Amino acid sequence: KQEVTQIPAALSVPEGENLVLNCSFTDSAIYNLQWFRQDPGKGLTSLLLIQSSQREQTSGRLNASLDKSSGRSTLYIAASQPGDSATYLCAAQETSGSRLTFGEGTQLTVNP
Amino acid sequence: NAGVMQNPRHLVRRRGQEARLRCSPMKGHSHVYWYRQLPEEGLKFMVYLQKENIIDESGMPKERFSAEFPKEGPSILRIQQVVRGDSAAYFCASSPDMNTEAFFGQGTRLTVV
Numbered sequence: 001k002q003e004v005t006q007i008p009a010a011l012s013v014p015e016g017e018n019l020v021l022n023c024s025f026t027d028s029a030i031y032n033l034q035w036f037r038q039d040p041g042k043g044l045t046s047l048l049l050i051q052s053s054q055r056e057q058t059s060g061r062l063n064a065s066l067d068k069s070s071g072r073s074t075l076y077i078a079a080s081q082p083g084d085s086a087t088y089l090c091a092a093q094e095t096s097g098s099r100l101t102f103g104e105g106t107q108l109t110v111n112p
Numbered sequence: 113n114a115g116v117m118q119n120p121r122h123l124v125r126r127r128g129q130e131a132r133l134r135c136s137p138m139k140g141h142s143h144v145y146w147y148r149q150l151p152e153e154g155l156k157f158m159v160y161l162q163k164e165n166i167i168d169e170s171g172m173p174k175e176r177f178s179a180e181f182p183k184e185g186p187s188i189l190r191i192q193q194v195v196r197g198d199s200a201a202y203f204c205a206s207s208p209d210m211n212t213e214a215f216f217g218q219g220t221r222l223t224v225v
Contacts, residue, residue: 004154034213043203043218044155089154097210099145099157099168 002027004092006103013080014111021075021106023090028068031096035064035075036089038105044089048075080110114138116206116217117186124223131191131198133220137206144187145214146179149201158202161187194224 003026013019023033032051036044048057048064050073056065063076073090087107091100117136125131137144146158157171161181172179176194181187191198201221205214 032213036216041221044216046213046215049213091155097143097160097167097207099160099171100147100155100214101157102147102155104154 002030002092002094002101004090004101004103006088006090006106008106009104010107010109012109012111015080015082017080017110018076018078019080019108021077021088021090021108023073023075023103025071025073025092025101027092027094028071029094030068031093031098033064033066033073034091034093034100035062035073036091038087038089040087047088077108080108082110082112084108084110116141116204116215118202118204118217118220120220121218122221122223124225125194126225127195128193131194131222131224133189133191133202133204133222134186135189135204135206135217136186137204138208138215141206141208141215143207143209143214144181145205145207146187146189147203147205149203149219151200155203158189191222194222196224198222199224 035047050066061078087105091102147155160168207214
């Protein structure tokens with residue numbers, strides 16, 4: 001059974017800082033790994049999706065890496081802004097079309 | 113092209129009543145997933161449906177919960193005889209096929225009083 005863990009559970013940083021969010025998964029046989037953003041009372045916004053054959057994906061100030069052999073993914077946010085404040089979720093998909101297994105998220109606060 | 117539409121956004125039910133949550137997938141999407149997010153917890157998979165078929169319901173509670181995705185119309189998640197522990201945010205996601213990422217709706221927040 002796949003389990004996904006995110007560390008830290010909460011993070012507070014000053015504006016402008018670069019930061020790393022961590023995600024680990026127990027079963028390395030994944031199809032893809034996805035990072036989402038969730039704002040309070042809102043739905044999920046997909047940020048980056050990394051296929052199992054890829055090592056990283058980049059979108060603007062965001063960079064996600066994937067190391068299947070060690071069961072880890074990181075989300076790197078450069079030059080953080082107050083608007084980045086949200087909960088960040090990672091989710092592993094084991095096979096094409098199957099369920100997503102989510103971590104419990106990292107609640108990020110970027111202070112102006 | 114509208115996104116995944118869930119309604120209602122907020123639903124209040126008294127204990128023992130029935131709750132019906134609706135999910136209209138994006139146009140052209142025939143795969144629907146339901147997830148539940150309990151307070152202070154992560155999202156947990158409930159059920160995966162294609163048109164008129166339940167593909168994987170391993171995350172559904174054995175009693176009181178059911179889901180359908182008819183040939184016409186939205187997918188429905190039905191909770192009978194709701195209890196306070198059913199209070200949660202219920203999210204729906206849709207995709208056009210097995211090989212394409214799913215897109216999430218805004219969720220329905222169910223409160224049982």
